[in-house]
Amino acid sequence: MKPLDIAIVGGSLGGLFVAILLRQDGHRVRVFERSTHGLEGRGAGLVAQADVFAMLRAIGGEAAAEVGVVAQERIFFDRSGAIAHRQATPQMQMSWDNLFRVVRGGLGDDAYLQGRTVTNAATRADAAVLTFDDGSTEAADIIIGADGIGSIVRRAVVGGAAANLYAGYVAWRGLVPENTLPAEAAILLDRFAFYIAPQSHALGYSVTGPYGEMARGERRYNWVWYRRVAGDALPGLLTDRSGHTHPFSLAPGQTPDAVAAQLRSDAAALLPPAFAAAVAAEPHPFVQAIFDYEAPRMATGRLALLGDAAFVARPHTAMGVAKAAADAMALRDALRGGSVDAALNGYERARMAEGAAIVAYGRRLGAELG
Template sequence: MEPLRIRIVGGSVGGLFAAALLRQDGHDVRLYERSTTGLAGRGAGLVSQRELFTLLRAVGCDHVARIGVVAFERIYFDRDGGIAERHAMPQTQISWDHLFRVMRSKVADDQYVTGRAVATVTQGPDRARLLFLDGGEEEADLVIGADGLGSVVRPVVTGAPAPNSYAGYVAWRGLFAEEQLPADAAILRDRFAFYMMPRSHALGYLVPGPGGETTVGQRRYNWVWYRPVPAAALPATLTDTEGRCHPHSLSPGQVRAPAVAALRSDAARLLPPPFASVVAAEPEPFIQAIFDYEAPVMASGRIALLGDAAFVARPHTAMGVAKAAGDALALRRHLAEAPTVADALALYSTERCAAGTAITAYGRRLGAALE
């Protein structure tokens, strides 16, 4: 296939995966990220999966998957903070921030545009067209929607409104420097820790520092507490310090002070002491509502979906980044092998819809006890 003019909506790791691979094949690629400040510093840790290893090798960055923090065992607390169960299950967590920066370095600055939001996408038989909120337009041979849960590309591909389905619970999160880990939570070091309770559970583990640091004292502690929130209460839960309601999450610094105080109080009352301590140690906890979505198709004409724009997998799977990597690898392969863009996207949609359906079903099974 001749080199294509490809435009990607969304500049997170999924869009960068696709951009890095497709640029290697000689395509003209540009990404549009609606955030004005970029996305560095927004991630915590992630577990390397086969698809991510494959992609990193393909772009010459397999060293990224080797820079991680090893949790040597999994432990499960009882209510008083004793270890009820322990399992020798070594697992390595790598840094989302480091992965993002390395992938971002694969795209030239003039090919990564921040602060320019795409309103929608249209297409004809030979071209797709991006329509920007600022009134501008741009044509492309192929548009990739890698714009996540709030995708503006998704309904264009599916041909109908395509809202996410709220799962009935949220993830409260914290991420702070290892040196801030309280002394009474030292048991959490170098372990993947859990505490289970009805319709809720907490977990935590060390991840590399923001620059990929793995030296003791330079790492970060990442904790997550899944808690039920009725659908009717979700808008209030996702209302920030300035009174604005967000659709999916609140970032560090956006959670209102009374909600932070209530979270810490609940942690002291409900969680084992080590987890209660790390919740109290996080100065700016943040929150992510949990959603489900499965696209009936991942491509239409000259427009394709990738990552969470197509399938929203619950975080229990630890496969969100790997799923996006698998999408990018498959899209590249089909574009290289098929005679036309339409043929390539049809094959891509069939292959990756099957993978996305399996992953999202797995996530629903893992999260069923929380609903």
């Protein structure tokens, strides 16, 4: 296939993966990212699946796989805080921030355009067009929507079937510098810890510091607390301290003080002491509502979807980055032969069943919560 002009909406890992692969194949790529401040600091640790390692080999980023923290075992608390069960299953949590820096470094600034908010995507017979919030437009041979759960490109691909389905619960999160954890939480370090109760799951693990620090005392502790929240209460929970309601999550610093205080009080009453101490140590807890989504198709005309723009799987699967990597490699392979139409149709056939299977797996894992 002759070199194409390809526009990618969304500059997180999925958008970067596909941009680097397609540039390697000689295509002209431009990534449009709405954030003006960059995406570093938004991730903690991730369990790298085989597709992530394959992607890193393909883009020359293997060194990123060496930066992380190993959880030496899995422990399961009872309500009192005693360890009810343990498994000797060492597992490395790769640094998301370091991975992002490595991958971002593989794409030049000329192809990564920040502060560009897309408001619409459209396809014609021989091209596709993006519209931005300032009224400007950009045309390309292909537009790839790697713009996540709130994808604009998704609406253009699937029409009225673009809405995410709320799963009935949220994930409260904290990312605490290890040297600020109280003594009661010391048992959590270097382990993958769990507490499972009716309609409530808590888990946590050690991750690197913000710049890949792996030494004790320089790392961070990542905790997650899944809790049921009724659908009609969700807008209130996702209203930030300035009164603005967000569709999917609140970032660190956006949670109202009274809500954060209630979370800490609930943790003291409901969680084992170590987890309650970790929750109390986070000054700015943040929250993510859990959704499912399965696209009825991944391509139409000159538009294609990738990663969470196509399939939103619950975080229990730990497969979000791997899914995006596999999509990116499949799309690259499809574009190596035939017409654009044939390539995008082939990409859709290659990835639809896998995306649906991952979403179904997430539903099974979260069944007790939702």
